[in-house]
Amino acid sequence: MVRAIVIVGLVVGAIVLTLFGSRLLNTTGDTADHPECDLLVGACSWTTQDGExxxxxxxxxxxxQxxxxxxxxxxxxxxxxxxxVLKGQSMYMGEYPVPLVREAPLEYEARFTAPFCTTGADMIWRIDxxxxxxxxxxxxWTLVFKAQK
Known part of the structure; x- marks a missing residue:
């Protein structure tokens, strides 16, 4: 009886993972409809109703490190x-909050080291x-950069 319950639980778990797994592991979130802006190539700018x-x-x-x-x-x-917040764009590696410190009334700055992937140096990070x-x-924009080892 216990064996049958375990087998049914595993089958149901596999079905749920198949149906919803891609949503659970999705690291692009709702930025998929935004074009990418590589921050190491150049600055990214935009204008809102409040300004630049x-x-x-x-x-x-x-x-x-x-x-x-x-x-x-x-x-x-x-x-x-x-x-x-640093988030893996090319693979999920967690989320790393980076506090921005006010340097001037409307200027902020943060200094950080991006975690690196042990499988290679091709890790693309997104900054939200x-x-x-x-x-x-x-x-x-989807703000991204390729981390250097």
């Missing part, structure tokens, strides 16, 4: 709890700008 936004990413130096980056964000209106736990909806 600009995001820039620079490689600074290679540290003990890998390449260090500086993320600079110029905003037209500052969110209350502004942060950037957030106000606390809520993703900012006014970003028309």
């Amino acid at each position: 936004w600009r995001v820039r990413l620079q490689e600074v130096e290679e540290g003990a 890998g390449m260090e980056y500086v993320l600079q964000v110029s905003v037209s209106k500052a969110p209350d709890r502004f942060l950037a 700008l957030q106000d606390g736990q809520e993703r900012l909806e006014n970003v028309p």
Whole structure:
């Protein structure tokens, strides 16, 4: 009897995973309809009803944990709890919140090291700008960069 319950549970689990697994592992979220902007190629800018936004990413130096980056964000209106969240674009590796520090009234900056993938150096990261736990909806780009080992 127990064996039959276990087998039925495994079959139901396999069906649920087949039907919903791709949604659970989806790392692109609702950014799929946005064009990509590679932050290491150049700054990404856009205009909202409040004004101009600009995001820039620079490689600074290679540290003990890998390449260090500086993320600079110029905003037209500052969110209350502004942060950037690193998410794997090419593969799921978790989410890494990076607090943005106010450098000037509408200028923010963060220094971080992107985790690197042990399977290769082709890891593409996405940066989502957030106000606390809520993703900012006014970003028309999928902000990405290829992490350097």
